[in-house]
Amino acid sequence: MHLCMDWSAVNFDWNRARAFLVTAEEGSLSAAARSLGMAQPTLGRQVRALEEELDVVLFERHGHGLVLTPSGLELVEHVRGMGEAAGRVALAATGQSQSVEGPVTITTTEVTAAFLLPPLISKLRQNHPGIQVDVVASNELRDLRRREADIALRSVRPTDPDLVAKKLMRESARLYASRDYLRGLEQLDGADTLKEAQFIGFEDNQPFLKGLNDLGLGLTERNFPIRCGDHLVQWEMVKRGLGIGVMITAVGDAEPKVENAAPWLPAFEFDVWLAAHREVNTSRRVRLVFDFLADEFPKAAANLAAKGC
Amino acid sequence: MHLCMDWSAVNFDWNRARAFLVTAEEGSLSAAARSLGMAQPTLGRQVRALEEELDVVLFERHGHGLVLTPSGLELVEHVRGMGEAAGRVALAATGQSQSVEGPVTITTTEVTAAFLLPPLISKLRQNHPGIQVDVVASNELRDLRRREADIALRSVRPTDPDLVAKKLMRESARLYASRDYLRGLEQLDGADTLKEAQFIGFEDNQPFLKGLNDLGLGLTERNFPIRCGDHLVQWEMVKRGLGIGVMITAVGDAEPKVENAAPWLPAFEFDVWLAAHREVNTSRRVRLVFDFLADEFPKAAANLAAKGC
DNA sequence: ACCAATCCATGCACAAATGCATATCAAGTA
DNA sequence: TACTTGATATGCATTTGTGCATGGATTGGT
Numbered sequence: 001m002h003l004c005m006d007w008s009a010v011n012f013d014w015n016r017a018r019a020f021l022v023t024a025e026e027g028s029l030s031a032a033a034r035s036l037g038m039a040q041p042t043l044g045r046q047v048r049a050l051e052e053e054l055d056v057v058l059f060e061r062h063g064h065g066l067v068l069t070p071s072g073l074e075l076v077e078h079v080r081g082m083g084e085a086a087g088r089v090a091l092a093a094t095g096q097s098q099s100v101e102g103p104v105t106i107t108t109t110e111v112t113a114a115f116l117l118p119p120l121i122s123k124l125r126q127n128h129p130g131i132q133v134d135v136v137a138s139n140e141l142r143d144l145r146r147r148e149a150d151i152a153l154r155s156v157r158p159t160d161p162d163l164v165a166k167k168l169m170r171e172s173a174r175l176y177a178s179r180d181y182l183r184g185l186e187q188l189d190g191a192d193t194l195k196e197a198q199f200i201g202f203e204d205n206q207p208f209l210k211g212l213n214d215l216g217l218g219l220t221e222r223n224f225p226i227r228c229g230d231h232l233v234q235w236e237m238v239k240r241g242l243g244i245g246v247m248i249t250a251v252g253d254a255e256p257k258v259e260n261a262a263p264w265l266p267a268f269e270f271d272v273w274l275a276a277h278r279e280v281n282t283s284r285r286v287r288l289v290f291d292f293l294a295d296e297f298p299k300a301a302a303n304l305a306a307k308g309c
Numbered sequence: 310m311h312l313c314m315d316w317s318a319v320n321f322d323w324n325r326a327r328a329f330l331v332t333a334e335e336g337s338l339s340a341a342a343r344s345l346g347m348a349q350p351t352l353g354r355q356v357r358a359l360e361e362e363l364d365v366v367l368f369e370r371h372g373h374g375l376v377l378t379p380s381g382l383e384l385v386e387h388v389r390g391m392g393e394a395a396g397r398v399a400l401a402a403t404g405q406s407q408s409v410e411g412p413v414t415i416t417t418t419e420v421t422a423a424f425l426l427p428p429l430i431s432k433l434r435q436n437h438p439g440i441q442v443d444v445v446a447s448n449e450l451r452d453l454r455r456r457e458a459d460i461a462l463r464s465v466r467p468t469d470p471d472l473v474a475k476k477l478m479r480e481s482a483r484l485y486a487s488r489d490y491l492r493g494l495e496q497l498d499g500a501d502t503l504k505e506a507q508f509i510g511f512e513d514n515q516p517f518l519k520g521l522n523d524l525g526l527g528l529t530e531r532n533f534p535i536r537c538g539d540h541l542v543q544w545e546m547v548k549r550g551l552g553i554g555v556m557i558t559a560v561g562d563a564e565p566k567v568e569n570a571a572p573w574l575p576a577f578e579f580d581v582w583l584a585a586h587r588e589v590n591t592s593r594r595v596r597l598v599f600d601f602l603a604d605e606f607p608k609a610a611a612n613l614a615a616k617g618c
Numbered sequence: 619a620c621c622a623a624t625c626c627a628t629g630c631a632c633a634a635a636t637g638c639a640t641a642t643c644a645a646g647t648a
Numbered sequence: 649t650a651c652t653t654g655a656t657a658t659g660c661a662t663t664t665g666t667g668c669a670t671g672g673a674t675t676g677g678t
Contacts (some may be wrong), residue, residue: 007344009456010395022316022626030655044656046635053319054402055411062644065655070407072355078398082438086391089326092387093363096380147318200562209333227334339625355665365636371674374625467672 014082019046019166020058021083024076028065029150030288039291090148094286095279101130104289108153110231113137115251116304120296123288131285139202139231144277150286151276158275165275169298172267173248180242194262195219198243203229215265250305272297311319320364323391328355329367330392337374367481400456403595404588410439413598416458421538422446424560433601440594448511448540453586460585460602469585474584478522478607481576485567487550503571504528507552512538516534524574559614566571581606 022033023043033040051109052057058072068076106115113135121133136149144152144163152158156167177197185193194217201224202208212219226242238245239257248269252258274293280286323324332352342349355426367381377385417426422444424555430442450465451457453472461467467474486506494502503526510533511517521528537543537552548566558576561567583603588597 006451006457008454009399010327010392011332011345012395012396012399012402014327014391017395018319018323022319028655036320037468038653041638041657042636049635054399055406055408061656075398075405077403078394078401081397082391083319083324084324085387085394086321088325089361089384089387090318090321092384093321093365096384097364148315159453189474265643337625349625350627350668351666370626557672 012190016050017082019043021052021079023047024068025257085148091279092240093278095282100128100288101284102260103132103134104286105134105136105149106151106153107136107138107149109139110137111248112142112153114232116300120300124292144275149279151290154273155270158274159198162278163275164255164271165276166294168272168274168294169301170269171248172269173246174252175244175253175261176238176245176247177260177261178239180240182261199223200223200237200245201227201245203227250301254304325355325359326388326391328352332356333377339360354516361567362528382601388510398454400586403587404591407593409437409594409597411594412443413595414443414445414458415460416445416451418448418460419446420557425456425609429605453584459589460599462582463582464579467580471587472584473587473590474582475603477581477583477603478610479578480557480581481578482555483561483576484553484570485556485561486553486570487548487549487567491570492552507534508532509543509552509554510536512536559610
């Protein structure tokens with residue numbers, strides 16, 4: 001044990017370092033201010049104060065935006081190290097938090113968030129009013145390690161060893177279209193008819209196209225005249241007769257406006273995984289939500305499917 | 310380039326994290342306050358605010374001092390990562406600083422700091438009044454990577470590849486004692502007489518003892534009834550006749566109160582190395598002091614030795 | 619058992635940082 | 649050219665944080 005360590009080196013203002021980091025990463029003071037929930041002048045003053053404190057010019061100010069100087073470029077590398085460590089602190093901190101009062105962030109697909117989660121959240125908040133649920137509905141996979149979310153509900157198995165994952169159930173999806181649209185197609189007795197059909201595609205359409213062609217449909221990009229990254233918007237388009245889209249059977253079968261566009265095809269099948277960071281899972285409230293979803297999600301999905309029949 | 314990154318995880322107050330880190334490492338709020346140059350109530354409030362912000366109890370308060378909780382123990386590991394990164398930031402920052410006005414910290418042995426450095430610093434400050442020189446006189450080797458000092462003047466070759474080092478000169482040391490003390494010893498014509506002599510030892514005496522016995526003196530710990538970690542205090546004891554001590558020849562030969570205690574022994578010889586961190590040495594003012602010492606230190610040592618003859 | 623030393627908590631006056639509103643500037647567009 | 653958008657700087661009222669002085673509590677030694 002040393003009697004007296006030297007802390008003068010770390011005695012600069014760490015919050016200013018944070019301001020510098022976020023500003024450099026976001027590219028502008030305004031964007032950084034939005035990200036941090038602070039005012040833009042505050043960030044500007046913090047960055048300038050850091051420049052004076054370290055006696056280093058970090059940014060070149062020319063009217064439109066800020067540009068890192070070579071010195072700033074080198075320094076931001078090291079400050080990024082602080083930021084990554086800070087992320088780990090926050091991660092461990094939410095894990096250590098033993099309060100059942102507070103926020104829990106769940107990320108999942110838009111469809112799951114819209115059709116399966118609402119009744120679950122309602123029941124959860126009824127049982128535990130102190131828990132505030134934040135839902136991040138996105139088809140992109142959020143990084144649990146960075147605490148962009150506490151819990152993820154996905155159809156791909158998480159590979160990261162830092163994550164605890166549980167397979168909840170098996171889900172299926174099919175192709176649907178409105179009655180009017182299907183009547184518009186001449187004949188519906190073979191796979192070949194779909195070659196002329198219009199499909200609603202995703203923004204990144206390759207996986208979807210490949211999945212359809214693996215079933216022998218023989219489609220090309222020409223079959224996707226409308227694309228949208230938001231699955232819920234797609235579904236509205238399908239219901240309004242703009243073309244054929246994919247949807248989980250629990251939702252598609254329950255929707256009276258549409259019917260199965262290709263009953264002769266087997267359904268897409270995939271597993272539903274529940275995942276959380278190992279650290280976070282030591283938090284009482286995250287653990288509580290995790291266990292709750294593990295129990296209730298399969299039931300809720302079964303309920304939804306039953307109502308459809 | 311991502312449109313919107315999630316910074317909410319790092320949005321806690323980083324200065325509070327620093328307060329927590331230093332408090333945990335130093336063991337008390339008061340010690341941490343001293344280290345950081347802040348008031349103790351400030352640190353106490355920052356730590357408490359962090360506990361509320363993260364909703365984690367970090368310390369157990371019982372009257373005398375603070376004790377880390379298990380949660381705090383785990384969190385301090387991650388905060389230490391922030392601290393280490395912060396140290397690298399400070400290191401790189403002083404390297405990027407191109408101002409010749411500001412502080413430069415030099416670490417060296419107490420003897421060098423006391424007898425060789427003063428005229429050099431005087432001349433340096435005469436030429437460059439904007440430079441503020443901080444001298445850390447210590448026989449422990451300070452870590453240049455942690456920016457405990459900018460420049461080191463040592464007798465061991467630095468091995469770290471991150472350091473730039475330059476061999477300045479060769480220095481020698483001998484054993485000295487006061488005339489009165491030497492007269493008190495019966496006969497001084499052989500090495501065996503020293504077996505009964507009293508030596509002034511170091512706090513960690515093993516290297517010194519080994520160095521003497523390598524010359525065939527055959528001493529034991531019994532020959533070191535007085536020990537002191539401070540070499541300058543040792544030297545005062547030697548001058549006052551309390552025993553035999555070691556000193557560089559440039560100083561020992563110039564001191565009229567003492568004389569060479571063992572002229573038949575060869576002098577200890579060692580190299581003097583000047584070292585600085587590679588990053589820091591790109592700073593204009595550190596570079597300036599580095600080059601100044603490289604030029605002037607050998608001259609100053611020669612001057613001191615000449616005055617003694 | 620007392621005393622000294624050391625530590626943490628609290629109250630209060632002051633200094634510092636923050637947010638809001640606003641001015642200013644640069645780049646793209648009709 | 650004039651207009652719109654989105655950027656950074658500045659002034660000011662307010663909130664927040666900080667330091668100093670003090671009180672209360674515990675440990676260690678005489």
